[in-house]
Amino acid sequence: MTLKYDPNVKYAKTDEWARVEGDLVVVGISDYAQDQLSDIVYVELPEVGAQVSAGDVVGTVESVKAAADLMTPVSGEIVEVNEALDDSPELLNEDPYGAWIFKVKPSDLAELDDLMTAAEYEAYNATREH
Amino acid sequence: MKFDDYIYDLSSPGRTGVDLPEPDVPPTPIPEEFLREDLPLPELSLPQVTRHYLRLSQKNYAVDKGFYPLGSCTMKYNPKVNEWAVRLPGFANIHPLQHPHTVQGAMGLMYELQEMIGEIAGFDAVSLQPAAGAHGELTGVLIMRAAQLARGETQRHKVLVPDSAHGTNPASTSMAGFTAVEIPSDKDGNVHIEALKAALDDEVIGIMITNPNTLGLFESNIVEVCELVHEAGGLVYGDGANLNAIVGIVRPGDLGIDVMHFNLHKTFSTPHGGGGPGSGPVGVTAELAPFLPGPIVALNEAEDAYIWHYPEKSIGRIKSFYGNFGVMVRAYAYIKMHGAEGLRRVSETAVLNANYLQARLLQMGDYPVPYGHRFCKHETVAQGKIAGAEDVRTLDIAKRLIDYDFHPPTIYFPLIVHEALMIEPTETEDKETIDAFLDALDKIADEARENPDLLHEAPHHAPVRRLDEVRAARHPILIRLPSAKAASER
Numbered sequence: 001m002t003l004k005y006d007p008n009v010k011y012a013k014t015d016e017w018a019r020v021e022g023d024l025v026v027v028g029i030s031d032y033a034q035d036q037l038s039d040i041v042y043v044e045l046p047e048v049g050a051q052v053s054a055g056d057v058v059g060t061v062e063s064v065k066a067a068a069d070l071m072t073p074v075s076g077e078i079v080e081v082n083e084a085l086d087d088s089p090e091l092l093n094e095d096p097y098g099a100w101i102f103k104v105k106p107s108d109l110a111e112l113d114d115l116m117t118a119a120e121y122e123a124y125n126a127t128r129e130h
Numbered sequence: 131m132k133f134d135d136y137i138y139d140l141s142s143p144g145r146t147g148v149d150l151p152e153p154d155v156p157p158t159p160i161p162e163e164f165l166r167e168d169l170p171l172p173e174l175s176l177p178q179v180t181r182h183y184l185r186l187s188q189k190n191y192a193v194d195k196g197f198y199p200l201g202s203c204t205m206k207y208n209p210k211v212n213e214w215a216v217r218l219p220g221f222a223n224i225h226p227l228q229h230p231h232t233v234q235g236a237m238g239l240m241y242e243l244q245e246m247i248g249e250i251a252g253f254d255a256v257s258l259q260p261a262a263g264a265h266g267e268l269t270g271v272l273i274m275r276a277a278q279l280a281r282g283e284t285q286r287h288k289v290l291v292p293d294s295a296h297g298t299n300p301a302s303t304s305m306a307g308f309t310a311v312e313i314p315s316d317k318d319g320n321v322h323i324e325a326l327k328a329a330l331d332d333e334v335i336g337i338m339i340t341n342p343n344t345l346g347l348f349e350s351n352i353v354e355v356c357e358l359v360h361e362a363g364g365l366v367y368g369d370g371a372n373l374n375a376i377v378g379i380v381r382p383g384d385l386g387i388d389v390m391h392f393n394l395h396k397t398f399s400t401p402h403g404g405g406g407p408g409s410g411p412v413g414v415t416a417e418l419a420p421f422l423p424g425p426i427v428a429l430n431e432a433e434d435a436y437i438w439h440y441p442e443k444s445i446g447r448i449k450s451f452y453g454n455f456g457v458m459v460r461a462y463a464y465i466k467m468h469g470a471e472g473l474r475r476v477s478e479t480a481v482l483n484a485n486y487l488q489a490r491l492l493q494m495g496d497y498p499v500p501y502g503h504r505f506c507k508h509e510t511v512a513q514g515k516i517a518g519a520e521d522v523r524t525l526d527i528a529k530r531l532i533d534y535d536f537h538p539p540t541i542y543f544p545l546i547v548h549e550a551l552m553i554e555p556t557e558t559e560d561k562e563t564i565d566a567f568l569d570a571l572d573k574i575a576d577e578a579r580e581n582p583d584l585l586h587e588a589p590h591h592a593p594v595r596r597l598d599e600v601r602a603a604r605h606p607i608l609i610r611l612p613s614a615k616a617a618s619e620r
């Protein structure tokens with residue numbers, strides 16, 4: 001079971017990934033996060049239209065093991081959420097980099113520079129294993 | 131053994147288990163609009179009902195049937211003499227609305243229990259009202275906040291919670307309307323002192339700390355933690371769920387803790403976890419005593435009588451009547467039965483058993499023990515990460531233990547240990563039982579390497595096979611109505 005790291009996204013320490021698409025930032029959770037959580041049973045999605053700052057808790061991802069806060073890695077306005085997750089939260093387990101959770105219209109793209117590259121995130125995860 | 135029918139499916143129309151006597155008072159008719167044609171209750175004879183529920187109970191696993199090492203839950207043996215005590219008519223047949231003069235015995239028991247657990251943990255005053263540990267936490271956080279508001283400190287709204295804490299700690303914080311701030315642990319499993327210092331400011335209500343913590347480790351920084359929090363004007367909440375490890379050895383109140391809940395159902399041996407309700411009294415320092423929820427029992431010396439007392443700045447009632455009285459009677463019986471000496475030996479034996487278990491786990495080497503470089507207290511946290519069996523997870527190991535007739539340990543908690551197996555043997559188990567459990571874990575490690583599917587498909591010998599937890603969580607069916615078959619026959 002090797003975990004996947006997507007070179008086209010940037011990672012937050014709290015295990016969200018962010019990918020620029022046009023003028024939006026798309027956010028999901030990493031393969032490491034879904035693996036740690038195991039089977040995901042519920043996603044509390046952010047509210048469309050909410051103004052958020054980087055690091056804000058905007059939702060929850062709940063698995064049979066635990067409930068984890070979902071944080072936004074960038075500031076701005078939430079413009080879209082992936083409603084398919086309401087009925088099929090398992091999409092986050094099956095395809096963590098395909099199944100996005102929400103899209104933000106960013107107010108400051110430079111915030112992405114504070115996030116980790118795939119290689120940095122992989123190294124970071126290696127230090128977290130007990 | 132197959133899973134039995136539901137009681138509704140056994141129903142047959144017109145069958146009955148009781149003969150109700152003719153009414154001996156004039157009947158009062160039920161108003162027309164409240165009458166209904168159909169009452170979907172099962173119709174069975176008395177032996178059917180007895181057999182149905184006895185069979186169901188036999189499928190259940192209980193501490194009276196075997197080893198139940200559910201970490202953090204303290205599933206010790208519950209002495210049967212407690213059950214005798216609580217069934218005494220003077221305790222069992224009283225009503226909470228009775229005049230205090232007629233229930234002096236029961237009030238006296240509550241008074242003595244307040245005094246005894248206050249003495250055990252080093253607190254000046256105790257309220258027995260909260261219904262369980264988590265309820266005690268909510269009560270404690272509200273008390274801390276009330277005390278600070280009384281000092282005019284309205285800006286405080288944050289509660290610090292270590293990352294090893296039980297989920298009820300941040301949950302109680304949120305329920306009280308405050309913000310939980312997570313504090314990391316250091317490499318020895320203690321609260322990270324530098325991170326604590328950085329988080330302390332004048333917006334902090336206080337910290338919630340569990341000692342021994344959920345890693346089963348004594349917080350060796352506890353005195354420093356209390357001092358730092360107090361210097362910042364905060365208060366220290368002690369989560370007393372793990373008191374079983376330290377009774378008669380160290381008193382949380384003496385360490386600097388301001389308010390703490392007791393889990394009477396754990397430390398003082400009353401059936402819980404499906405076996406009965408809990409009881410989560412809170413103990414406080416003299417400074418916080420005026421804020422306790424009422425009523426508590428006080429002694430009116432002039433009249434030599436017990437009375438109900440509402441502390442003057444009480445946060446109010448947090449439970450109807452007086453708390454879970456039956457649990458109090460059992461805990462009282464347990465404390466009296468052991469005495470001070472006996473209670474200390476309870477803790478010493480609980481710690482000895484856990485350390486024996488940890489030492490053998492380290493020797494076996496199949497299950498990593500991340501904090502195994504320290505002695506543990508009443509429990510130890512291992513990991514279901516068996517070298518050479520990478521696709522076997524803690525869940526599989528836990529399910530396989532059921533086939534060996536053991537209740538699995540707590541799994542996936544504390545959250546900071548990956549694939550956690552949290553094992554609490556308690557003092558009531560003998561060496562043979564603990565050895566048999568460890569032998570089973572040893573065999574399971576071999577099975578994991580040789581035939582992992584045996585684990586993936588476990589349990590094989592339980593009344594039900596592997597439950598689909600994911601489907602249960604995603605598509606829960608919360609009530610089961612009488613089946614179509616039973617309904618059509620009615």
Ligand SMILES: Cc1ncc(COP(=O)(O)O)c(C=O)c1O
Nearest residue numbers: 202262263264296298369371408
């Ligand atoms: C460390 C800890 N704190 C608090 C609680 C909550 O206690 P209760 O289950 O009585 O509400 C538990 C229960 O398992 C616990 O283990």
